[in-house]
Amino acid sequence: MTRIKTFITLTLLGGLAVVLPIAIFILLFQWLFGQISELVAPATEWMQAHTEFKDNFARLIVIAVILGLCFVIGLLVKTSVGRWIHRHLDHWLGKLAPGYNTIKELVLQFIGGGGTEGVLSGPVARARIHGAGNPLSVTAIVTSTHADGHFTVYVPTAPVPTSGFVYHLPPECVEILPHVTVEAAMKSIVACGSGSGQLLAAPALEEKA
Numbered sequence: 001m002t003r004i005k006t007f008i009t010l011t012l013l014g015g016l017a018v019v020l021p022i023a024i025f026i027l028l029f030q031w032l033f034g035q036i037s038e039l040v041a042p043a044t045e046w047m048q049a050h051t052e053f054k055d056n057f058a059r060l061i062v063i064a065v066i067l068g069l070c071f072v073i074g075l076l077v078k079t080s081v082g083r084w085i086h087r088h089l090d091h092w093l094g095k096l097a098p099g100y101n102t103i104k105e106l107v108l109q110f111i112g113g114g115g116t117e118g119v120l121s122g123p124v125a126r127a128r129i130h131g132a133g134n135p136l137s138v139t140a141i142v143t144s145t146h147a148d149g150h151f152t153v154y155v156p157t158a159p160v161p162t163s164g165f166v167y168h169l170p171p172e173c174v175e176i177l178p179h180v181t182v183e184a185a186m187k188s189i190v191a192c193g194s195g196s197g198q199l200l201a202a203p204a205l206e207e208k209a
Contacts, residue, residue, distance in 0.1 A: 124180040127153050132172040139185055158192045
């Protein structure tokens with residue numbers, strides 16, 4: 001009887017391990033699609049009224065057009081004329097639109113764009129937030145290096161890495177991990193630390209090989 005219960009339990013857990021990630025992904029996609037649909041609703045309504053495209057297909061086309069427009073703008077700002085227009089547009093929006101500069105800085109800090117240091121530009125490190133002599137360490141991303149050698153690090157929370165804590169630490173409390181990419185670190189954090197052993201032991205594995 002015990003073997004039957006164990007078999008049923010393990011089989012059920014195995015099924016949940018397969019189904020739940022797929023179900024959560026679908027729910028997140030539906031939520032994200034719903035949020036984007038609200039933003040593009042005016043353009044979608046116009047397209048439905050003036051073309052044969054209806055409902056979700058019309059939304060997808062509008063989203064594709066917006067992404068294509070972002071790509072074209074990205075190409076434009078790589079040219080000298082585009083940079084000049086962008087610089088002047090930034091200047092006037094910063095003066096006329098309260099909060100524009102703050103929003104811009106937040107975006108640039110997160111994606112590491114515009115030549116600034118950002119969360120996604122790394123590097124990844126092990127940070128000893130309770131002092132160099134304390135064995136406790138956390139996965140962190142260095143977001144700034146100070147003139148005196150100190151570091152500012154961002155420590156994401158699991159399983160949602162978009163929230164976390166900022167620490168200012170001396171160099172002896174920060175161990176840079178050049179072999180670990182930000183993507184790999186984020187994947188481990190989303191998985192609540194799963195795979196950290198292999199991630200942190202990568203250099204040792206390469207030496208043995």
